[in-house]
Amino acid sequence: MEELITTLKNPDVLTILGIGGILFFTVVAILIFFLLVKIDQVKDLRGAFQKMARSFDELDEQAKLIVKTDLELNKAQEELDRRLNGLNSLQKASRLISTTLDQDEIFRRLDQSLISELGFEKNLVLMLEKSNNLKCRIGSGFSQEEIAYILSHLEKESGLMLALREGHSFSSLSSPKQRKEKIIELFNVEHFILIPILTQAGMIGVVFVGNHSGASSMTEGDEELLSILANQIGQSLENAQLFEQVYRSRQELESKIQERTKQLAAALEELKKISKLKSEFVSAVSHELRTPLTSIKGYASILITGKVGDIPPEVRERLEKINKHSDNLVKLINDLLDISRIESGRAEMKFILYDVGSIAENVRDLLAPQMREKGIQFKTEIAAGLPEIMMDLSQIERVLINLMGNAIKFTPPQGTITFRAQRDKEMVVFSVTDTGIGIKEDEIPKLFNEFYRVENEINQKVKGTGLGLVLAKKIIEAHHGKIGVTSKLKEGTTFSFTLPLTQPLGRNDQ
Amino acid sequence: MSTHVGIGFSQNPNPSVAAQEAATRAKIQTQQPTIDLAIILNTIHYHPSQTLEALQEILEEAKIIGCTTAGIILSEAIEMRGVAVVAVKSDELHFGISHIPEILSQDLRQAGNLLARKAMNDFGMIPRQGFLFFMDGLLKNSDPLIKGLQEVFGTLFCMAGAGSCDDFHFKKTYQYCQDMFLTNGACGLLIGGSLNFVAASRHGFRPLGRPRIVDRSQGNIIKTIDGKKAYSLYEEFLGEEASALRSKTFSPMATLYPLGIFLDEEKEYLLRNAVDILSDGSIVCPGEIPEGKQIHIMIGSKDSLRAAAHDCALEIQASFKGNPPKLVIIFESLLRYKLLGRGAYQEIQMIKEILGEHTPIVGMHSFGEVSPFHAREPFKKTHVQHETIVIIALG
Numbered sequence: 001m002e003e004l005i006t007t008l009k010n011p012d013v014l015t016i017l018g019i020g021g022i023l024f025f026t027v028v029a030i031l032i033f034f035l036l037v038k039i040d041q042v043k044d045l046r047g048a049f050q051k052m053a054r055s056f057d058e059l060d061e062q063a064k065l066i067v068k069t070d071l072e073l074n075k076a077q078e079e080l081d082r083r084l085n086g087l088n089s090l091q092k093a094s095r096l097i098s099t100t101l102d103q104d105e106i107f108r109r110l111d112q113s114l115i116s117e118l119g120f121e122k123n124l125v126l127m128l129e130k131s132n133n134l135k136c137r138i139g140s141g142f143s144q145e146e147i148a149y150i151l152s153h154l155e156k157e158s159g160l161m162l163a164l165r166e167g168h169s170f171s172s173l174s175s176p177k178q179r180k181e182k183i184i185e186l187f188n189v190e191h192f193i194l195i196p197i198l199t200q201a202g203m204i205g206v207v208f209v210g211n212h213s214g215a216s217s218m219t220e221g222d223e224e225l226l227s228i229l230a231n232q233i234g235q236s237l238e239n240a241q242l243f244e245q246v247y248r249s250r251q252e253l254e255s256k257i258q259e260r261t262k263q264l265a266a267a268l269e270e271l272k273k274i275s276k277l278k279s280e281f282v283s284a285v286s287h288e289l290r291t292p293l294t295s296i297k298g299y300a301s302i303l304i305t306g307k308v309g310d311i312p313p314e315v316r317e318r319l320e321k322i323n324k325h326s327d328n329l330v331k332l333i334n335d336l337l338d339i340s341r342i343e344s345g346r347a348e349m350k351f352i353l354y355d356v357g358s359i360a361e362n363v364r365d366l367l368a369p370q371m372r373e374k375g376i377q378f379k380t381e382i383a384a385g386l387p388e389i390m391m392d393l394s395q396i397e398r399v400l401i402n403l404m405g406n407a408i409k410f411t412p413p414q415g416t417i418t419f420r421a422q423r424d425k426e427m428v429v430f431s432v433t434d435t436g437i438g439i440k441e442d443e444i445p446k447l448f449n450e451f452y453r454v455e456n457e458i459n460q461k462v463k464g465t466g467l468g469l470v471l472a473k474k475i476i477e478a479h480h481g482k483i484g485v486t487s488k489l490k491e492g493t494t495f496s497f498t499l500p501l502t503q504p505l506g507r508n509d510q
Numbered sequence: 511m512s513t514h515v516g517i518g519f520s521q522n523p524n525p526s527v528a529a530q531e532a533a534t535r536a537k538i539q540t541q542q543p544t545i546d547l548a549i550i551l552n553t554i555h556y557h558p559s560q561t562l563e564a565l566q567e568i569l570e571e572a573k574i575i576g577c578t579t580a581g582i583i584l585s586e587a588i589e590m591r592g593v594a595v596v597a598v599k600s601d602e603l604h605f606g607i608s609h610i611p612e613i614l615s616q617d618l619r620q621a622g623n624l625l626a627r628k629a630m631n632d633f634g635m636i637p638r639q640g641f642l643f644f645m646d647g648l649l650k651n652s653d654p655l656i657k658g659l660q661e662v663f664g665t666l667f668c669m670a671g672a673g674s675c676d677d678f679h680f681k682k683t684y685q686y687c688q689d690m691f692l693t694n695g696a697c698g699l700l701i702g703g704s705l706n707f708v709a710a711s712r713h714g715f716r717p718l719g720r721p722r723i724v725d726r727s728q729g730n731i732i733k734t735i736d737g738k739k740a741y742s743l744y745e746e747f748l749g750e751e752a753s754a755l756r757s758k759t760f761s762p763m764a765t766l767y768p769l770g771i772f773l774d775e776e777k778e779y780l781l782r783n784a785v786d787i788l789s790d791g792s793i794v795c796p797g798e799i800p801e802g803k804q805i806h807i808m809i810g811s812k813d814s815l816r817a818a819a820h821d822c823a824l825e826i827q828a829s830f831k832g833n834p835p836k837l838v839i840i841f842e843s844l845l846r847y848k849l850l851g852r853g854a855y856q857e858i859q860m861i862k863e864i865l866g867e868h869t870p871i872v873g874m875h876s877f878g879e880v881s882p883f884h885a886r887e888p889f890k891k892t893h894v895q896h897e898t899i900v901i902i903a904l905g
Contacts, residue, residue, distance in 0.1 A: 056720035060746070063719030063807070067747045067767065070809060074766055081851040119590065121677075212679060 079219055086225040089118045093229060097236045101243040106236050111138045118225075120209035122189055125233070126151065127197075127205035137205070146188065153186055165203045169195035169227060173218050191217045195230045199238045207233065279340040286333040286340070293333070297326035328463060335467040339450075342474040349395065349478055351503050353388040356421045356428060363400045363419070367408060374413045383422040390503040391479060399472040403432040403495045406468070410436035410458055410493070424498070427481070431496040438489040447485055448473045472497075479503070513600035513705065513904075515837045515870045516540035519584055521592040525560035528552075528593045533568035536597035545569050545597045547605045547699070549839070550576025550686055551874045552593040554676040558684050558691035561593060566689055569597070573607045575697045576686040577644035577674035580844045583873030585862060588847070588855050596872050598837070603703035603904075604636045609687035613646065613655065614694045621696065622658020629700035630662070640668040640707030642839070642902065643698035644685050647673025647877030650785075651730035652894050653798040655696065656880060660892070669892045670709035670902045671698075672841035673878030683877075701904070705836065710825045711881040711900040713781050713846075714818025717770055717806035719747070724771075727801050732769075732793045735805060739791030743769075744784065747807050756787045765845040768897055770808040771799060778883050781808060781896045783845065796878055797894040810897075812853050815846060819857045819899045823864040825884065826903045834866030835905030840873025842899045847875045849897075861901065 007013050096109040110125065122141030126134040134155055139147045155161065160170075160179065171193040172180055183192055189210030197205040207230045211217070300322045302308060303315075311319065341347035360380045371378055400419075407417045415435040422429055439447070439454055446452045451466035453459050476483045476497045487493035516539025520531035529552075537545055548569045552561060558578075565574065582594045598605075608628030613621045629641065641663060645652055652673070659669060674683035687697040701707050722743065726733035732740040744752040747767065754761040763784075770779035786794035799805070826835070840861070847854050862871060881900040882890040 060719040064747050066718060066809065067807070068749075071748070071751060071766070074762075077851070078762075084852060 079221060082219055083221040083225075085119070086221055090225055090229055090232075093118070094232045097232060098239075100236075101240045103237060103240045103244070106233070106240060107137045110233065111140070118209065118229075121212050122187070122208075122210040124150070124187075124208040125197075125205060126154070126208070128203065134205075141210075150186060157182065157186070164194070164196040164206055167196060167198055167203075169193065169223070169230075171218050171223050173220065173223065188212075193218055193223055193226045195226050197230050197234045197237070199234045204234065204237060275343065279343050282336050283340040286337045290330065290333050293326055293329055297323060297330070300326065328465075332465045332467065335465055335471055339467065339471050339474055342471075342478055347478065349392040351390045351392055354391055354393050355388050356386045356430075357382050359393070359396060359400065360419050360421070362397060363404055366397075366401060367404050370405075370408050371417070374408065374411070374415075376408060376411055376413070377416045379416060379418040381418060381420045381422075386421060386423055386428060387501060389428055389499055389501050391499055392475075395475045396479070396499070399475050399497065400430075400432070402468040402472050406495075407432055407434035407436060407493070409462060410434065410456075412436065426501050427498040428501065429496055429498050431494050433492060433494040435492045438491055438493055439485070439487040440489060441487075444485055444487060448483075511602040511704065513598065513602055513836050514540040514542050516597040517584070517870050517872050518595045518597070519582065519589070519592055521589065525556040525593070526564045528556060529561035529564035529595075530568055532593040532595040533565050533597070536595040537568060540597050540599050542599040545572035545599055546603070547598040547600075548572045548574045548576075549596040549598075549699075549872075550574060550593070551579050551582055551596075551872065552576070553580065553582065553589075553591050554578050554679070554683075555591050556593050558686055562686060562689055562691060565595065569595075572597070573605050573699075574686060574688050575607050575609075575642075575644065575699050577672070577697070577874070578676060578684045579672075579874035579876065580675050580677040581847060581875040583840050583842065583858055583871070583875070585858075585871045588858065594872055596837070596839075596870075600703070600705075603701060603705055604633065606630060606633045606700040606702070607687055607698065608700075609685065609690065609692060609695060609697040611690075611692045611695045613696055614649070618649075618652070618654035619658040619661070622655040623661050624658075625655075625696055625698050626659045626662035626700075629698045633700060633702060636702040637704075638663070638667070638700060638702045639705065640670065640701050640709065640902075641698055642701065642707075643669070643671040643696060643880070644674050645671060645696040645878070646683050646685065646694050647675040648680060648683060648694070649673065649878070650794070650796060651798060652796065652878055652880070653730070656892060656894055659698075665891055667892075668707055668709055668882065669880060670839075670841065670900055671878075671880035672874060672876035672900070675844055675875070675877035677844070705904055706830070707902070707904055708826060708829045708835075709881045709900060709902045710822050710829075711879065711883055711895060711898045712818035712822040713779075713810070713895070713898045714815040715768060715770060715779065715781060715808035715810040715897065716814065717772075717779060718767075718809045719807060721772070721804040721806055724799055724801055724803050724805050727799045730795045730798050731788070732795065732799050732805075733790075740793040741787050741791040743805075743807065744787075744793075755784055762848070765848060765897065766809075768808050769793070769795065769799075770806045772804045772806070773893075775891070776883050776893075779806065779808060780893055781898060783896045796896060810849065812850055815850060816853070816857050816860065819901075820860055820864070822899055822901050823861040826901050827864050830903065830905055833905065834869045835903035836870070837904045838865055838869055838871045838873075839902040839904075840871065840899065841876045841879045841881075841902070842873060843879055843897045844875040844877055845897045846899060857899075865901075865903070 093110065097106045100106055100109065107125065123138060124136060124142065124147070125138035127137050129135050134151050136147050136151060142150070160182070170179060170183060172184065172191045175183070183194055184190065187208060187210055189212050192208065192210040194206060194208050196203045197207060207226060209226060300319050303311060304319045304323065338347065360382065364378055404417065411417060411434040418433045420431045420433070437456060437458070443454050447454070448469050450470050453464055453466045473483050480500050480503065481498040483495070483497040485493065485495050516536040518532040518535030518537070518539065520528040520535070522528040522531055533548070536548070548565065550565060581588055581590045582592055584594065606629040608625050610616070610621045610625045625643065626641070641659065645655060649655070656669070660667070663669065674685055676683050682693050685692045685695045685697045722736045724732055724735055725737060734740055735743050741752070744755055744763070748763060751763060754763045765783065768781045768783045770781055773780050782795035782797055782799060784793045785796055788794060840858070850857060858871070862869070879895045879898045879900045880892060881895065881898070882892050884890050
């Protein structure tokens with residue numbers, strides 16, 4: 001102890017201790033300083049770390065927000081995609097099934113479309129048969145055994161079938177739980193839509209689509225899509241049915257028409273035979289009649305001349321009647337013979353090119369005395385520039401004389417007869433119009449019948465054969481023209497006929 | 511030296527007739543009397559029992575592999591129903607095919623090992639270019655199968671594969687190898703010769719929110735993330751909508767928001783879909799999730815998905831130095847197709863524009879894809895992926 005005190009009292013030691021103390025305190029001070037600095041740095045680092053942790057937390061929060069937004073966007077996008085796909089597929093399916101009217105083809109195209117376009121895993125189209133049983137027309141994703149099971153069990157589900165018949169549809173999205181479970185069990189799917197095919201006549205079938213996998217649930221868009229498709233199927237099938245009905249009716253009608261045409265053709269053939277026989281008979285009889293009639297007329301004429309001796313006036317009067325009636329009879333027989341010849345094709349038409357205006361002049365010259373006698377005015381209206389046309393002049397003059405003769409006969413004194421000729425495309429239309437008594441409407445169709453004479457006062461007074469118009473018709477038809485008549489009672493009548501500008505080659509002989 | 515490729519397609523409702531039509535059309539396009547290889551892709555509407563015999567009649571001695579798919583990608587359209595046949599005749603390529611039935615009941619690693627070895631039978635010293643394979647898309651974790659293949663071919667060998675599927679039914683898929691059709695199986699095609707086999711993949715999803723750490727996982731099951739039950743990640747982001755992930759069938763939520771694991775070596779996120787949620791809140795994925803990895807909820811848009819396909823096609827184009835490939839095969843996730851919706855074919859049109867209007871293109875919608883991410887960088891690792899587009903080119 002004493003030694004220690006002695007040492008401490010040594011000034012050198014004291015100096016060393018003093019310096020050491022100063023150094024010690026300096027080092028401690030420096031250490032304290034650095035410690036304080038480090039503490040500050042740690043504080044800063046802790047702050048930065050906390051900031052970073054907060055940033056990470058914020059990053060997570062932002063990420064969660066992004067995920068939520070992304071989820072919503074994805075759902076919307078998925079629904080939109082499905083709807084677009086669905087609409088696209090529906091449009092294709094509709095186009096496919098609406099462009100055919102064959103029911104089998106509709107199902108074939110629908111089958112293809114349901115499988116390849118709409119993208120459901122399981123598809124069924126069941127149709128009601130006449131027996132009211134369901135029959136599978138399209139089935140994909142199901143085995144035959146599964147389809148048979150579904151058919152037999154679905155028909156037993158009277159409540160479900162009734163609801164379908166009433167137009168209700170069902171889906172895994174919106175159906176009541178009990179019904180949904182029943183359908184899922186029956187069709188062995190997880191997601192489904194079951195929808196009736198309706199027409200105006202009611203339900204004709206059902207469409208079923210289903211998905212098995214969880215990733216393919218149904219959406220409202222799918223429901224709408226199937227509803228439109230079911231309607232389209234209904235319409236297409238209805239159209240096809242209607243078409244089939246119309247087609248069948250048409251077929252029946254066509255076959256009836258064909259049968260009737262055959263009957264008519266046979267009747268016509270028969271009529272032609274009869275007509276020919278009649279013509280032959282008329283021709284033969286006329287020939288046979290004409291010879292003795294010529295003798296009768298000849299003898300009557302000789303007797304009238306008095307060459308075989310004087311005859312009393314009473315006898316002359318009777319002989320003149322015999323002569324006159326013989327003339328009528330000869331005319332009748334000649335007309336009959338002409339008709340018969342034209343009908344049988346034995347009459348020879350001598351076609352020549354002739355000017356229309358000249359015909360009118362010829363006829364007027366011929367009938368001028370009779371018109372003058374009744375004070376009838378005769379007018380001609382011939383279109384300018386009419387070409388010469390092919391005709392048998394004597395026959396056409398015969399027609400015109402007949403028509404003009406009738407006009408003169410039935411036109412009261414001071415009346416007017418107009419002859420017209422004008423072009424209509426490749427034909428010339430001739431007409432004779434009078435201001436006569438006219439013809440009753442119901443008599444017009446009978447005018448061209450053989451021996452038909454219109455009932456009126458004039459006809460009762462003036463004798464006629466009833467063959468003039470028949471002969472005129474035959475002559476015009478032999479020229480490939482047509483004859484017709486329009487008339488108004490008490491106002492007048494117009495007879496018109498057409499003649500082609502040219503006659504077909506090789507048609508000179510009729 | 512030449513390679514002739516023909517692609518035939520038919521939608522005839524009769525499976526046998528459809529197979530005949532597709533095979534005949536493909537064969538006619540090659541303009542060759544015989545075919546060396548045929549790849550068959552058909553939708554689930556055509557059962558292999560009705561198609562394989564008809565195919566063999568037309569394709570005769572050709573080696574045949576293929577599988578069922580949810581949709582068929584063609585140059586002109588995407589078809590959700592039909593049979594497609596790719597016929598190849600080549601004197602510059604060599605093909606080896608193999609198959610493994612009933613892989614679900616086997617050690618997957620060994621099954622992959624065997625699948626690779628069988629394909630190599632009779633291959634000799636011919637340089638191997640790549641391995642194309644189809645596996646049952648219903649496999650819960652296909653990573654071990656890939657590992658088994660890599661044990662034989664090496665981890666850097668180019669492999670591309672697709673999970674066969676049956677749309678969203680998740681019931682039964684088929685794989686074909688020669689005259690056999692398998693279910694729960696896998697079939698493979700080893701391609702060798704002087705042509706290049708290139709594969710690249712992209713998904714187009716981006717991470718959302720802060721990274722989380724998988725702190726407990728077991729193979730393809732994520733137990734906990736950031737100390738909480740794994741499912742709570744989805745609950746946080748999706749709220750009540752997350753319950754859809756618990757449904758019996760695959761949920762659209764899993765498609766829209768997959769999980770992304772960041773791969774440091776690839777500088778890329780590997781996607782995993784949540785295919786199931788267990789009662790303890792664990793998430794089941796169709797591929798492995800290593801513990802300690804960063805994990806994100808991922809999000810993608812139609813544009814980002816298409817941009818990814820565009821990048822993928824550009825990468826293939828660059829690896830061929832602008833020359834059109836002789837055949838392009840696309841494996842596109844069915845889930846991507848659902849996301850792209852009406853715009854799905856635009857993606858194919860874009861690929862066509864990049865790889866050549868007249869380049870034969872065929873593809874399928876798969877459930878699970880296998881491919882390296884990058885085509886240009888050699889020796890890149892093959893991964894089991896989801897919601898991804900894989901473009902494979904031969905040329």
